[in-house]
Amino acid sequence: MEIEPEAERTKERLEVARRALASLQALPLGGSDEPAEEGCGKNIEADIVRDAAIQRFEYTFEATWKAAQAAKDSTPPRPEAPSATLFKQGL
Numbered sequence: 001m002e003i004e005p006e007a008e009r010t011k012e013r014l015e016v017a018r019r020a021l022a023s024l025q026a027l028p029l030g031g032s033d034e035p036a037e038e039g040c041g042k043n044i045e046a047d048i049v050r051d052a053a054i055q056r057f058e059y060t061f062e063a064t065w066k067a068a069q070a071a072k073d074s075t076p077p078r079p080e081a082p083s084a085t086l087f088k089q090g091l
Helices: 005-025 044-074 082-088
Strands: none
Touching: 005 044
């Protein structure tokens, strides 16, 4: 039995989103005991973790968005859905 290309693409995108979320959750986001002075660069490790968290969040959001779009595109509209009814009526 062969998997449809759209279903396979959706499955791949969901897997990418899962890996991205796991990567984001792996960051130690507990914070630091030492307050960092703004712009002094004394807490370099905290700055790196913060920047990594921001980048990973952006990647996770984008991967999840693409997975949702692929799932939406691969799912046919339900007959009872209002959008499907309007589509059939040519509106």
